[in-house]
Amino acid sequence: xxxxxxxxxxxxxxxxxxxxxxxxxxxxxxxxxxxxxxxxxxxxxxxxxxxxxxxxxxxxxxxxxxxxxxxxxxxxxxxxxxxxxxxxxxxxxxxxxxxxxxxxxxxxxxxxxxxxxxxxxxxxxxxxxxxxxxxxxxxxxxxxxxxxxxxxxxxxxxxxxxxxxxxxxxxxxxxxxxxxxxxxxxxxxxxxxxxxxxxxxxxxxxxxxxxxxxxxxxxxxxxxxxxxxxxxxxxxxxxxxxxxxxxxxxxxxxxxxxxxxxxxxxxxxxxxxxxxxxxxxxxxxxxxxxxxxxxxxxxxxxxxxxxxxxxxxxxxxxxxxxxxxxxxxxxxxxxxxxxxxxxxxxxxxxxxxxxxxxxxxxxxxxxxxxxxxxxxxxxxxxxxxxxxxxxxxxxxxxxx
Amino acid sequence: xxxxxxxxxxxxxxxxxxxxxxxxxxxxxxxxxxxxxxxxxxxxxxxxxxxxxxxxxxxxxxxxxxxxxxxxxxxxxxxxxxxxxxxxxxxxxxxxxxxxxxxxxxxxxxxxxxxxxxxxxxxxxxxxxxxxxxxxxxxxxxxxxxxxxxxxxxxxxxxxxxxxxxxxxxxxxxxxxxxxxxxxxxxxxxxxxxxxxxxxxxxxxxxxxxxxxxxxxxxxxxxxxxxxxxxxxxxxxxxxxxxxxxxxxxxxxxxxxxxxxxxxxxxxxxxxxxxxxxxxxxxxxxxxxxxxxxxxxxxxxxxxxxxxxxxxxxxxxxxxxxxxxxxxxxxxxxxxxxxxxxxxxxxxxxxxxxxxxxxxxxxxxxxxxx
Numbered sequence: 137x138x139x140x141x142x143x144x145x146x147x148x149x150x151x152x153x154x155x156x157x158x159x160x161x162x163x164x165x166x167x168x169x170x171x172x173x174x175x176x177x178x179x180x181x182x183x184x185x186x187x188x189x190x191x192x193x194x195x196x197x198x199x200x201x202x203x204x205x206x207x208x209x210x211x212x213x214x215x216x217x218x219x220x221x222x223x224x225x226x227x228x229x230x231x232x233x234x235x236x237x238x239x240x241x242x243x244x245x246x247x248x249x250x251x252x253x254x255x256x257x258x259x260x261x262x263x264x265x266x267x268x269x270x271x272x273x274x275x276x277x278x279x280x281x282x283x284x285x286x287x288x289x290x291x292x293x294x295x296x297x298x299x300x301x302x303x304x305x306x307x308x309x310x311x312x313x314x315x316x317x318x319x320x321x322x323x324x325x326x327x328x329x330x331x332x333x334x335x336x337x338x339x340x341x342x343x344x345x346x347x348x349x350x351x352x353x354x355x356x357x358x359x360x361x362x363x364x365x366x367x368x369x370x371x372x373x374x375x376x377x378x379x380x381x382x383x384x385x386x387x388x389x390x391x392x393x394x395x396x397x398x399x400x401x402x403x404x405x406x407x408x409x410x411x412x413x414x415x416x417x418x419x420x421x422x423x424x425x426x427x428x429x430x431x432x433x434x435x436x437x438x439x440x441x442x443x444x445x446x447x448x449x450x451x452x453x454x455x456x457x458x459x460x461x462x463x464x465x466x467x468x469x470x471x472x473x474x475x476x477x478x479x480x481x482x483x484x485x486x487x488x489x490x491x492x493x494x495x496x497x498x499x500x501x502x503x504x505x506x507x508x509x510x511x512x513x514x515x516x517x518x519x520x521x522x523x524x525x526x527x528x529x530x531x532x533x534x535x536x
Numbered sequence: 537x538x539x540x541x542x543x544x545x546x547x548x549x550x551x552x553x554x555x556x557x558x559x560x561x562x563x564x565x566x567x568x569x570x571x572x573x574x575x576x577x578x579x580x581x582x583x584x585x586x587x588x589x590x591x592x593x594x595x596x597x598x599x600x601x602x603x604x605x606x607x608x609x610x611x612x613x614x615x616x617x618x619x620x621x622x623x624x625x626x627x628x629x630x631x632x633x634x635x636x637x638x639x640x641x642x643x644x645x646x647x648x649x650x651x652x653x654x655x656x657x658x659x660x661x662x663x664x665x666x667x668x669x670x671x672x673x674x675x676x677x678x679x680x681x682x683x684x685x686x687x688x689x690x691x692x693x694x695x696x697x698x699x700x701x702x703x704x705x706x707x708x709x710x711x712x713x714x715x716x717x718x719x720x721x722x723x724x725x726x727x728x729x730x731x732x733x734x735x736x737x738x739x740x741x742x743x744x745x746x747x748x749x750x751x752x753x754x755x756x757x758x759x760x761x762x763x764x765x766x767x768x769x770x771x772x773x774x775x776x777x778x779x780x781x782x783x784x785x786x787x788x789x790x791x792x793x794x795x796x797x798x799x800x801x802x803x804x805x806x807x808x809x810x811x812x813x814x815x816x817x818x819x820x821x822x823x824x825x826x827x828x829x830x831x832x833x834x835x836x837x838x839x840x841x842x843x844x845x846x847x848x849x850x851x852x853x854x855x856x857x858x859x860x861x862x863x864x865x866x867x868x869x870x871x872x873x874x875x876x877x878x879x880x881x882x883x884x885x886x887x888x889x890x891x892x893x894x895x896x897x898x899x900x901x902x903x904x905x906x
Binding site for chain 2 (some may be wrong): 139141208217218219231232233237246250251253254257259320322324340346347348349351352353356360364397398399400401435449452455456457465494495496499501528534
């Protein structure tokens, strides 16, 4: 049991109230008058069960509570737990009661919050003895206590581990960047924490798509930052008014602010900066024939290597390329190297002689969103409609 | 912020069967009827949508799964309707035992029968963040809706396709919006890798999830087809006795899709019927009837709330040339009295309910339909 700071109302106070601060976070001793049927009950935060426990109630009161069929409102009128406000006391009393369940267990009335109490937060507990059943002649006063557990003292440790694209040159129509972290992050949107600076260290305004959508991967260690496509695409109003966020030939710095919170609610250990230069926009579709395929020797587990003339999207490279034989996918492991210009596939079992296919799914994109046979910039309806995007494309190769 | 539940009040809704393109590499997921505690099954809670019978669809973005929750009697609080609540973020945080900074309200939807307001919330921001559903009744009472023991079915969205086995990421999409249409739930999803959005129609009761239809629209301001622009919000609507979806996109074209055109294996061609201004994103839309006419009310990120008469939707020729001004197509009327609207839904035939932020404080308010 964690003792609590408790104050019995004057008309109900019996015996001695002891206040002894035990921790840095207000936790202290409680009023207690055990053995005296008219003494004030004791309110404590049970550190094992993370519940508010009220002890010292009379057996008749406990029996009455056990038999009670009360609404939440009734229970909250008897034992009200609320977030302790830093404002005057009345603010805590006006705040809605914390949701939870009430139970008589042994000689204790127990409140279990619907969600565990936050470490480092203070909660006010008010017991109104006037609402206790079966208290004829017994204690009818009010006890107020403030309970809580200490804040967990953690130091910021999460860092940005990588930015993709890795290279220091990206096309002016770059469409997205991936920010990788060393640990899971806060699940909320990161668009407030990513800033693009130009070569004069001035912020490039409105560079990114300001969607408050959830662009995290499944464990929140990778966040996708989309450049605003309205500025990326040629000829459209934002593009005409503001131009692309990136200009050919200029240098930029992507700043990941330290204030971005990780999964423990802590800021990053340090700000992260990634410098790069913008080159001419790439507005042509991908072509598999432009790729160089280096085949391994039969009987080995050496990787097959596919080299691209320009970097491709890191996230999509991990799932949009594969190897098949006779229509059956080969199991293996992928590695991406050389600033996303080289894709390596190592099979689980040694290569056998024969014909294989390099398979590319249609959604594979380069840094500017260009796909196989289809550029991101599409000029008119006819062309769009006439372009029947295949689900996948293949390129045959042999291992001998 | 971006959701649309079914808005049935006073309107005729799309009634035809939806068909969607099935991507060959996607696998169908099967429904899992269950009566296990829903609260423990949901990893997160985002967009909400009600079916007319009161079944609540809740999108779990973290698990890329839609839960259909038969909330039954829990759909009703003590009083019908929904009363204004000032500082509702602080009120909800207190009920959840925390601070307003530690919660995020992810959606607002009105129960089709009780007209109580339901609010989805994430409590906490880190790995231990928990989903919560709350109800605000006509007396302004806020209550947590415990999902334990309720009948729940779910449908998982397909894994992202991959060319190599073992490389599939189970969660590549953010669910941006949902709407129930005549026995099917239409879901808009936004990839966190390739720049694309998908529309899916899942028959309800859930049996399977199909691959999405690729959606193409002509974006007047862009001067070309916006092939992969994300769908932010949409509503089902009936035009000349044919079912359509009216959708809002990132750069705020308003687009109509004939639902019948959503065929397996085909691309869906939408028609841009209005340009509502660049650098402006729709966050929510509702349809309503007033004075015998239908209107669309759109909450936006940078241009406040807009009212659009729908009588021109059916005959709008579509924007097929560059729009030289910031706006174009079907006209709209800015609603100056509605500021800071973050969530929007139809409360009854005369009022909308909104979550508005003023000086950092979030309030639930019923407002007269303009």
